[in-house]
Amino acid sequence: MLVLFLAGGRREQTAAAAPRRETRHSPRLRLAGTVTLLLVGGGVTAFVYAAATGSRRAAEAGTADIAVAITDRTCEPATLTIPAGKASFVVTNRGERVLEWEILDGVMVLEERENIAPGQSRRLTTQLHPGEYAITCGLLSAPRGRLIVQASTIQPRPALTLMDMVGPAAEYRAFLSERSAALGAALDALEQAESAGDAQGADKARRDAVALLPGLRPATAGDAELETLHGKVQDALAGDTATAPAEIGQAAEAFRAALGQRTILPDTMLAGAIALLSPQDAETVTPEGISAARDIARLLLPLTARIDPDLAARTKVELAALAGDARPRGAILSLSENLAAMRRALALPETERKS
Numbered sequence: 476m477l478v479l480f481l482a483g484g485r486r487e488q489t490a491a492a493a494p495r496r497e498t499r500h501s502p503r504l505r506l507a508g509t510v511t512l513l514l515v516g517g518g519v520t521a522f523v524y525a526a527a528t529g530s531r532r533a534a535e536a537g538t539a540d541i542a543v544a545i546t547d548r549t550c551e552p553a554t555l556t557i558p559a560g561k562a563s564f565v566v567t568n569r570g571e572r573v574l575e576w577e578i579l580d581g582v583m584v585l586e587e588r589e590n591i592a593p594g595q596s597r598r599l600t601t602q603l604h605p606g607e608y609a610i611t612c613g614l615l616s617a618p619r620g621r622l623i624v625q626a627s628t629i630q631p632r633p634a635l636t637l638m639d640m641v642g643p644a645a646e647y648r649a650f651l652s653e654r655s656a657a658l659g660a661a662l663d664a665l666e667q668a669e670s671a672g673d674a675q676g677a678d679k680a681r682r683d684a685v686a687l688l689p690g691l692r693p694a695t696a697g698d699a700e701l702e703t704l705h706g707k708v709q710d711a712l713a714g715d716t717a718t719a720p721a722e723i724g725q726a727a728e729a730f731r732a733a734l735g736q737r738t739i740l741p742d743t744m745l746a747g748a749i750a751l752l753s754p755q756d757a758e759t760v761t762p763e764g765i766s767a768a769r770d771i772a773r774l775l776l777p778l779t780a781r782i783d784p785d786l787a788a789r790t791k792v793e794l795a796a797l798a799g800d801a802r803p804r805g806a807i808l809s810l811s812e813n814l815a816a817m818r819r820a821l822a823l824p825e826t827e828r829k830s
Contacts, residue, residue: 540564541562544566547574548612548614550612554623555622558625559624563599564599566596568591570613576599577611585608604624605780605784607777608623643741643774650690650770650774651691657687658684661684665677685712685713690763692747707729711726742823744774745817748772749811749814749815751768765797768810768814776790790814796809797810
């Protein structure tokens with residue numbers, strides 16, 4: 476089975492998509508080679524510059540091209556809707572500094588054109604699957620645009636491969652890493668409060684740790700070792716308050732270490748999310764469990780839209796209904812059904828999982 480090395484919340488580059496640098500909440504890794512050409516003589520330098528400038532100016536939008544203008548703060552248009560398949564974009568920099576334009580699938584950079592100088596245009600040609608993507612609009616701090624790629628009625632829906640799972644797996648790894656670190660910090664605070672005789676602080680730290688556990692539970696689905704370790708932490712926190720914080724910390728550390736070695740694929744995430752929404756006792760669905768399942772559904776919507784746009788659209792509606800329902804039991808059941816359909820749609824054949 477292909478092992479995806481995504482440790483520390485960093486994204487690994489693939490042939491189809493390259494991770495990008497971002498903020499600490501969405502870590503990315505861009506692998507790029509730097510080639511420096513030492514041009515001797517002013518005449519050679521001027522010749523190369525003129526040739527490069529002429530080449531870039533030649534990238535003018537034709538009738539089959541999609542024209543995009545970028546500035547420091549925006550794109551024009553900021554929302555694009557195009558059919559799936561081959562697409563050619565001509566990106567023109569209308570700003571006052573060197574900019575880049577990127578198409579992103581979640582945290583993964585699918586395509587990009589860098590170092591577009593003011594007044595210059597660059598062409599980008601790519602093959603796009605159905606789904607909704609983000610596009611950078613000027614500086615990385617600027618609001619992103621949207622690229623909506625609609626499925627064609629004459630083209631078969633694409634079959635997913637293990638490489639398609641790299642982006643979602645990387646993003647989920649980052650989430651688990653942050654949640655696991657937060658659990659460790661809460662248990663450290665519990666131990667410190669207990670040592671200082673701060674009963675109120677210890678109680679708060681214990682409650683914080685308990686609230687963090689449901690977000691980690693989906694990663695344990697179908698993994699006997701992780702399920703056992705997660706259960707030990709949960710039992711220790713829910714048991715007698717006299718349980719030594721050091722013992723709880725040891726159980727949590729074993730769980731966190733095992734979790735850090737796993738790569739969680741979408742069907743496992745969804746199985747865990749469904750379990751959170753479908754406990755044996757229907758009344759025990761917790762807000763934390765609902766939140767964790769909702770996060771997984773949102774993470775996997777772009778990938779689902781590539782395979783089943785209608786299912787992705789229905790799931791969006793159910794997520795909105797869940798957020799606005801004061802008594803969300805009906806919305807929970809509907810969301811569970813959609814998550815089960817997503818799991819079937821995103822499950823890889825066994826031969827692909829072992830490739």
